[in-house]
Amino acid sequence: MNRHRCALFLLILALPALLYSCSAAKKTAKKQHSYMESAYATLKDAVNEAEVTILNDTIKVLFPEHLLFKKSSAEINEATTPLMQRFGKALNQYDKTSILVNGYTDNTGTDGINETLSKQRADSAKNMLERFDVLKSRIFTWGMGKTNPIGDNNTEEGRRRNRRVEFIILYNYEPPK
Secondary structure: OHHHHHHHHHHHHHHHHHHHHHHHHHHHHHHHHHHHHHHHHHHHHHOOOOEEEEEOOEEEEEOOHHHHEOOOOOOEOHHHHHHHHHHHHHHHOOOOEEEEEEEOOOOOOOHHHHHHHHHHHHHHHHHHHHHOOOOHHHEEEEEOOOOOOOOOOOOHHHHHHHOOEEEEEEEOOOOOO
16 A cells, blocks of 8 residues: 555656646747748748748748759759749748758659759759858758659659759758767
C-alpha cells in the first residue's frame, strides 16, 4: 500500500508541471502558426505571379515554369530578377523561416543528367535569393531529377511544367545531421 501512496503522491506533484508543459507547447505552436500565416499572406501578396499555398504551417511557392528556366538550362531568366527580388524581400521579413529549394526536370535525358541539372537549378535559385540578402544559412537545396512530376511528361506543356523549382518555407527547419 505504501508504494501506491508514494506513486500517487508523485503523480500529484508531477501533474501541474505536466499541465504547464502542455500549455506552453500549445502557446508555442499557436505563435508559430500565426507567424507562418502572416508569412503566407505576405508572400502571396509579394509574388502574386506565383502559386503560393499553405498546409500545416508549410508554405509552398511555385513560380510559372517559363519565368525561371529554359529547357536543359539551370540559368535563371533575367526577366525573373524583379520577381525574385520581391520574393527575397518578403522572405527577409520572416527570418525565423528556412527555405528548402527543390529543383526538378522533365523526363527527357538520362537520370544522371536530370539529377545534376535539377541540383543546378536549385543552386541557381539559391544564388539568386542570396543576391537579395536572404542568408545562405537559411537555404537548403536538393536536386530531385524527374521525380514528382506535376505535368504530363508525354506533352510539351506537361514537360515544361515539370522543369521547375519549388520553394518550401518552414519554421526554423533543422536538417538531419
